[in-house]
Amino acid sequence: MSVVIQIQDRQSAFSPGDRVTGQVSWQLGAAPKNAELRLLWRTEGRGIEDDGLVEAIPFPNPQAVETRPFSLTLPDGPYSFSGALITLTWTLEVAVDPGNHTAGVDIVIAPGGKAVSLPRVTPK
Known part of the structure; x- marks a missing residue:
């Protein structure tokens, strides 16, 4: 069993409002009841x-073995960023159920496709 997500040209950095295209594929022993692509963000850190x-x-109507194209427009924010205490990361994830089969690809959404680097603040 496998679940794969591929972004066109293997691109992983985007500006807000960019269009992302690619395809998702899965090979399962039986047809799943549900399959979807999700755009998620998460924060991690202290x-x-x-x-x-x-x-x-x-x-809709997923089969046991399939490849499906996708296209979506990225939101205006929040931007991907990395700081001393917290980081915000975006992920494209394909989920196929039952069985909770997933695959994900982390992407950057920020002006110029470069995550914002927050400087360390030194107390005065």
């Missing part, structure tokens, strides 16, 4: 960790 689902694209 602060309170959080996550959110921005968009879900369902793939």
